[in-house]
Amino acid sequence: MTRHLSMSINGEPHEFDAADHRTLIEVLRDDLALTGTKDACRQGVCGSCTVLVDGVAVRSCLMLAARCQGKSVTTVEGLAAGDRLSALQQAFVEAGAVQCGYCTSGMLIAATALLESNPSPTEVEVRAALVGNLCRCTGYAPIVRAVLAASRAGAGHPVAAVGS
Amino acid sequence: MNDSSTSELVQRSRAVGREVRRGDAAEKVTGRYAYGMDLALPGMLHAKVLRSPYPHARIVSIDTSRARALAGVRAVVTGDELPWLFGSALRDEPFLARGRVRYAGEPVVAIAATTEEIAREAIDLVDVEYEELPAVFDPIEAMEPGAPVLHPDLGSYAMEGYYGGVDGTNIANHAKIRRGDVEQGFRDSDFVFEDVFTTQYVQHCSMEAHVCAAQVAVDGSVTVWSSCQSPYNFVRDLSNALGLPYNRVRVIATGIGGAFGGKMYLRTEPLTVALAMRTQGRPVKYAHTRDEEFIGAVVKHPAHLKFKTGVKRDGTIVARQITSVFNTGGYADAGPQVARNSAFSGTGPYRIPNVRIDSYCVYTNNPIGGAFRGFGVPQATWAHESQMDMIAHRLGIDPVEIRRRNLMDLGDSTSTGEVLVTSVGVRQTLERAIEASSYRTPLAPTGDPRVVRGRGLATMHKLTNSPTHSTAFVKMHQDGTVVLLSSSVDLGQGIATVLRQIVAERLGLALEHVSIAPPDSHYSPYDQSTSGSRSVFHMGNAVLAACADLARRLCAHAAPLLGVGVERVEYRDGGVGVVGGDRFLTAKAIIEKTFGTRGCTVHGEGRFTPPNTVPPDKDTGQTPKMSAFWMYATHVADVEVDLDTGRVKVLKVVAVHDAGTIINPEGAVGQVEGGVVQGLGATLCEEMLVADGIVTNASFAEYKIPTSLDVPEIVSLFVEAPHAEGPYGAKGLSEPALAPTAPAVANAIYNATGARVTSLPITPEKVLAALAATRR
Ligand code: FES
Ligand code: FES
Numbered sequence: 010m011t012r013h014l015s016m017s018i019n020g021e022p023h024e025f026d027a028a029d030h031r032t033l034i035e036v037l038r039d040d041l042a043l044t045g046t047k048d049a050c051r052q053g054v055c056g057s058c059t060v061l062v063d064g065v066a067v068r069s070c071l072m073l074a075a076r077c078q079g080k081s082v083t084t085v086e087g088l089a090a091g092d093r094l095s096a097l098q099q100a101f102v103e104a105g106a107v108q109c110g111y112c113t114s115g116m117l118i119a120a121t122a123l124l125e126s127n128p129s130p131t132e133v134e135v136r137a138a139l140v141g142n143l144c145r146c147t148g149y150a151p152i153v154r155a156v157l158a159a160s161r162a163g164a165g166h167p168v169a170a171v172g173s
Numbered sequence: 174m175n176d177s178s179t180s181e182l183v184q185r186s187r188a189v190g191r192e193v194r195r196g197d198a199a200e201k202v203t204g205r206y207a208y209g210m211d212l213a214l215p216g217m218l219h220a221k222v223l224r225s226p227y228p229h230a231r232i233v234s235i236d237t238s239r240a241r242a243l244a245g246v247r248a249v250v251t252g253d254e255l256p257w258l259f260g261s262a263l264r265d266e267p268f269l270a271r272g273r274v275r276y277a278g279e280p281v282v283a284i285a286a287t288t289e290e291i292a293r294e295a296i297d298l299v300d301v302e303y304e305e306l307p308a309v310f311d312p313i314e315a316m317e318p319g320a321p322v323l324h325p326d327l328g329s330y331a332m333e334g335y336y337g338g339v340d341g342t343n344i345a346n347h348a349k350i351r352r353g354d355v356e357q358g359f360r361d362s363d364f365v366f367e368d369v370f371t372t373q374y375v376q377h378c379s380m381e382a383h384v385c386a387a388q389v390a391v392d393g394s395v396t397v398w399s400s401c402q403s404p405y406n407f408v409r410d411l412s413n414a415l416g417l418p419y420n421r422v423r424v425i426a427t428g429i430g431g432a433f434g435g436k437m438y439l440r441t442e443p444l445t446v447a448l449a450m451r452t453q454g455r456p457v458k459y460a461h462t463r464d465e466e467f468i469g470a471v472v473k474h475p476a477h478l479k480f481k482t483g484v485k486r487d488g489t490i491v492a493r494q495i496t497s498v499f500n501t502g503g504y505a506d507a508g509p510q511v512a513r514n515s516a517f518s519g520t521g522p523y524r525i526p527n528v529r530i531d532s533y534c535v536y537t538n539n540p541i542g543g544a545f546r547g548f549g550v551p552q553a554t555w556a557h558e559s560q561m562d563m564i565a566h567r568l569g570i571d572p573v574e575i576r577r578r579n580l581m582d583l584g585d586s587t588s589t590g591e592v593l594v595t596s597v598g599v600r601q602t603l604e605r606a607i608e609a610s611s612y613r614t615p616l617a618p619t620g621d622p623r624v625v626r627g628r629g630l631a632t633m634h635k636l637t638n639s640p641t642h643s644t645a646f647v648k649m650h651q652d653g654t655v656v657l658l659s660s661s662v663d664l665g666q667g668i669a670t671v672l673r674q675i676v677a678e679r680l681g682l683a684l685e686h687v688s689i690a691p692p693d694s695h696y697s698p699y700d701q702s703t704s705g706s707r708s709v710f711h712m713g714n715a716v717l718a719a720c721a722d723l724a725r726r727l728c729a730h731a732a733p734l735l736g737v738g739v740e741r742v743e744y745r746d747g748g749v750g751v752v753g754g755d756r757f758l759t760a761k762a763i764i765e766k767t768f769g770t771r772g773c774t775v776h777g778e779g780r781f782t783p784p785n786t787v788p789p790d791k792d793t794g795q796t797p798k799m800s801a802f803w804m805y806a807t808h809v810a811d812v813e814v815d816l817d818t819g820r821v822k823v824l825k826v827v828a829v830h831d832a833g834t835i836i837n838p839e840g841a842v843g844q845v846e847g848g849v850v851q852g853l854g855a856t857l858c859e860e861m862l863v864a865d866g867i868v869t870n871a872s873f874a875e876y877k878i879p880t881s882l883d884v885p886e887i888v889s890l891f892v893e894a895p896h897a898e899g900p901y902g903a904k905g906l907s908e909p910a911l912a913p914t915a916p917a918v919a920n921a922i923y924n925a926t927g928a929r930v931t932s933l934p935i936t937p938e939k940v941l942a943a944l945a946a947t948r949r
Contacts, residue, residue, distance in 0.1 A: 044211040045204015047430070049380040050463045054873040057380060085204035098202040102194055105839040108847065109665025110201030111380035111430030117202060136881040143873065145378050145431050146665045147843060148850030149881040 016077045018043070019087030027074045034058045034069035037084060045085040045114050049143070056142030059115040060084050066122035085114035088121065097121055097159040104155035108146035115142050120156045129160050189678045189836050189901050195670045196689070197663065209384040209400030209427035210460060217386065218247050220448055220459035221292035223282040223299050224469060225274035228503075228538035228866025229308035229321065232272055232281065232301060239298040240284060245291035248451035249284050249299075255447050259414035261406065261438045263338065263345060264331040265324055266504040268414075268443040273306065275323050275503030276538055277866045278468035285448040285457045310866055312500040312535035313477060315343040323503065323536040331413070335788055336509040343536040345501055346509030348516045350530035350794035352588050358492025358527030362483030365492075366564055370480065370556035371932040374861035375473040375854075377545060378878050381430025382466045383441045387449040388456040394421040395446055400429040402437045403702030404660050404694045410439050411446065426692040432664040433851070434544035435471055437704050438506055467871035471506055471543025472861055474499040476515070476552040480560050483527075488568055488575040492527035495519045495556075499534045499549070500542060507544040508534040514638070515549030516794065520588040521557035522599045522634035522805060523579035528588040530794070538866045546851065548705060550635045551912040558631035558916030559931060562923060572920065573612070576603060576632060587803075590795040596904060598831025598894030599805035603632055605892055610809035610827040623816045626824070627925025631916035632807040635909050636800030639786035641701035643711035645719040645779050647676060649727070651772035653747060653760035654686040657719075660700035661712045662692050666907055667840035668708045674836055675713050675900055679720040681746045698778070706905030709836060710802055713900030714781035723777025724749075730767045730775070731758050784898065802896050805831040806909040808849070810917040811885075814925045816944065819937030823853060823885045823918060830889070833896040833904035841906055845889035848910020854879045856915040860934050 015024045018041070027036050034051075037043040037060070046069055049055040053071040060069045061083035088095045094102070097120055107113050116139060123130060123138040130138065135156045136149070144152065200206040237249045252269035260266050270281045282299050286292035309315040309323075320343060324330070328340035338345045359365050385399040395417065401407055404424040412419045429436065445459040461470060476499050483492040497515060501508030512534035519530045532549075545551075565575040580600050586592045606612070607630075616626040646658040657676055663669040673687045680687075690697060700712060724744035731749035732739040735756055743752050750757035758766070764775060783801030790796065811824040828845050835841045858877045862869045870876045895902025915933055923929050928943035 038211075042213075043204075044207070047208075047210070047380070049382070049430075050873050052463065052872055052874060055380065055463075085202075089203055094199065094202065101202050102198040105195075105843050107195065107198045107201045108667070108843055109380065109429065109431040110197070110206055111208065111665075113201050114204050139881040141880075143378075143380065143878060143880065145380050145433070145851070145878065146847045148846040148848075148879075148887065149884055150846050150887060151843060153881065 012075055014074060014078050016079060017081040019083055029073070029075055031074050032070055033060065033072040033074045033077055036074040037069060043084050043086055047111055047114050049111065056119060057112050057115040059118040059142065061118055061122060064125065066119050085117055088117060096162040097124065097156065100155040100159035100162065104151045104158060106147060106151040106155040112142060112144040116144065116152055123156070124160055132157060189674055190834065190838070192839050193670060193674055193684060193837055195667050195840065196673060197669065207428050208381055208430050209398065210381055212386050212398055212427060212458060214386060214388070214456040216455045218285040218287060218452055218455050218457045219289040219292050220283055220285045220445055220457050221289065221296045222280045222444065223296045223301065225270060225277055225279045225281050227274060227303050227305055228277045229306040230274050230303035231306055232270060232274065233304050234302045235282060236300040237282060240295040243291065243295045243298060245287040246295045247285050247287065247455065248448045249282065250447050250451060251282050257414045258330065259410050259439055259443050260505055261410055261507060262333045262336045262509040263505040264414065268447050276540055278540060278868070279503060280444055280469065283444040283448050285452055308538040308866060310537050310539055312498045312537050315535050315537045316498070316533065323538065335791060337791070344533055345505045345536055346512055346534040348513035348532040348794070349792060350516050350519065350528055350588050351792070352590065352795065353527035355492045355494050355527045355529040359483040362491045363486040364568070365481060365483045366560070366567065367479070367481040368560050368563060368931065370478045370559055372476045372552045372555055373933050374475050374863060375545065375859050376467055376861050376876065377433040377435035379431030379433060379435055382461040382463060383436060383470055384460040385441045385445050386456050386458040387442065387445040389446070389449045389454065391454070393417065396423045396425070397442055397446065398425045398427050399442055400427050400436060402432045402662050402664060402704055404692050405699050406437065406702050407439060407442065408694045411442065414443065424694045426662045429662060429664050433546045434548065434704060437544045437702055440470055463873065464871040467861060467876065468540060468868045471541045473545035474501060474508065474511055474542035474549070474552070478552060478556040480556050482560060482564065484564055484568065486568065488565065488570045488578050490523055490525050490579050493520060493525050495530040497532045499532070500537055500539060501534050502537060502539040502541040504541050505534065506541050508542050511542065511544060511549040515553045517589060517636055517799065518550045518553040518634060519557065521554070521561065522581050522632060524581055524585050525588060539863055540868060544704065547635070547908045547912050550633070550908065551915065554631065554633040554912040555915050555933060558633065558913060559919055562629065562920040563929065572630065573607060587799060589789055589799045591797065591799045593803065596802060596833055596894045596896035598892045599632060599634060601892040601894065602805050602807040602829040602831050605890055606630060606807040606809045606827050606829040609829065609888060609890055612809060616811055619813060624813055625816060625925045626811065626813050627921045627923070628809060628811050629917050629920025629922070629924050630807060630809045631913035631920060633805065633909060633913045635804050635912065637705040637707045637802060637905055639783050639799065639801045641707060641711060642780060642782050643700045643715040644698040645712060645715040646698055647719045647723050647777045649723060649760060649775045651761060651764045651774070655680060655682060657687060657689045657716065658697040659689065659712055659716065660692040660694070660697040661708045662703040664703060666844060667837060668703065668712070671709055671837050671840065672712060672716050675716050676720055679717055680724070706804060706908045709903050710899050710905055711781050713903060715779045717900055718779025718781060719777040721777070722779055723775060726775050726777065727760060727763055731763045734758060734763060734766050802833070802899065802904040804905050804909045806913055808913040808917040810914065810921045812918055812921040812925060814922055814940065816926065819940035819944065821857060821918070821922060821935060821940060825886045826914065826917070827888045828910065829892060830906060830909060831892045831894050832906035833899045834893055834902035835891050836901060836903050841891065842889050844907050845910045846887050848907065849887050849914055850879050850884050852911030852914025853884065855911065855933065856918045857934055
């Protein structure tokens, strides 16, 4: 059955109809053209589809859209303040944490969730937080460096002066 | 170019050798970068494919009537309607199975519908009747007389000059190297050792699966969008298959989420084009699911490598004979090239006067073996570096010493008869790795007698396929900014940024004044492909030539404006000046004074073909110059082995590479760190399991690639032996990064335990078995 859903996505209210079986990633990518969220497995294993639902990192390929009724969803498109990158995004750029970039959206969301709950993680905590996000290009080291650098620069919130 | 002029250049440089951020990083961290998967075209249909469940079967009948009747289905196609064959070295593969299937997972029926869901539903409505045929899975059995022959028509397939299958057999290619007299060499040796090494199926696991779209015009012209490594390979192979003129096949490379060799040749495209021929102009998109990626894309060839090596008592290698068999599955794809390329690295970076190599690419009823980062060389490196250690221990020689004794230097020749005249940094990689890993300082014991530590090293060399060509256009706008058109694809390795750096450097421009256009065979000129670690060297040189051509044209426009002959002007600092004088015009001034302020563009074109490279002789593998350049690397691995469980933990890898001059240090480190982790995956945990032709672990849940918690400390260093013909002395880097890792780990395990594992991956079970063997 199709339901009428309303939710906040990246701070904006959205209303749309979606069949019960449709997943959040399908709605985001196919209906709302928010293609920044990636899918590398659609089986809940790779983490590339990670988004925040009410601040919690979830796999949007496993999450039914209907379960987000009334909730607040943040995707990679919602991390920057306009064209101003978050400290985390900026750190990814500067640390060489992006190669093909296909894992990047999920990594950024997972790391944003980590820094929300633990603003000064250790390297091991960063690695543990990202264990469900696969990357085939970088070997993870620059991603871990970026998250640590961002935690020093002030978590995942947009910052005025980056690189300081 | 000698060392001093190179380093001077780099010192003066604005862009080359500098820490430069990749140009697409901001797009990627904001989710705006468009990948193939994100492609959406007006009126686009979605394709799904029915694949064979049997590894070898005759197709008795196909009934698509129920699928065709489903609302929303726009096209259904089967192999019988498609007369064409495609393939890169060997044209052996139908667009969809015709009459028989040769591997489980082979596409049999393709359907395009208005939504993916409808296409999937329609696939379930197709009925196919198969009659199973005797199958062969082991490539060595497949070579024996009496084995079922997969391609009875092998002799009639179109083949590219160098390659040759053996008609009436399953041998899709037999590559040979003949040098010196190997039998005499064995007689002259004090010892002859024969060992067998094997490698497994490894899938690329690019995070973005294969995806493409196709659209066909009224006149039959085909446009393909593909998340691919080489638009021009695709133009050639599609045009040749379809019999279409090349100008009527347009291939646009989309943004791509990783490739590692897996997206070098046609895979999803032929059947998508076949569908698009039946949709009255509506584009059709086809994306692999992850399990299709495992069963229906390509995989790294499992190889069986028999190494027979004759040595003197002091460790000097006198002769080597190799017989290697590469399991290429149901169709050849890149198999002939991979098996051949592996042979070229069979000696390792060592002087061996007597060599005989036979490398076979063999059809079996298994998934298709294709190109994978390293192109057969990781398999060869696994064997030669494992055996090098085994020989050292048998002779009681230090593993470092035996390598020092045999390493190639400038002036030595390869097994293919090429005398090395520039940029042989292999010895430096070894010495630097020894030093940086504190190789001679023993590892601290764990304190637990059941958990032991050890250290091992491995070194390697790799060529790049030659000769191949790259071309580039540079276009200068009237304000003096430049757009580069090149068909090198940025797979994530960062080539787009490196090429922009080279343009900026050569033309004296700020990096942000150099843009790069996306590869599109209708606009960007020819490039052989983005593979073989070739792009920096080949495309870098083509780009330099294009910049020189642009500079020459600007000089011709500027000379009359400066009131002197063209021989008295030179391009410098983003404009043209009088030689030895102050008079100078910016590029903007030259263009606007020549063409008026309404504007015009000035262009340069460049081509690069590595000088004097000659394809090897088909029967001996000999050529005066095999490769545009040779790359070298040495890795040292520290490991910990649990004697009770057989579990291996890698503590640290020191990776030293000679890639010539490094143009983008951050990108270079990224290539090595990522490569080592891929190498560790293939060493310890990755294996696509294929039981009687059926893949049994076709998902990320069951096929484990390394995670953030699985990777050790990696130290990556460069020795930078500049190459005389390289752009600013650069060579290539990406493929060697994963090749020495596996044997370095195996040698470290031996160092820790005395147990030798000769088959990849090194699972705990194999370690325990090897430990048990040492006690017997
Ligand atoms: S796509 Fe959701 S976890 Fe892989
Ligand atoms: S950057 Fe390519 S998968 Fe992570």
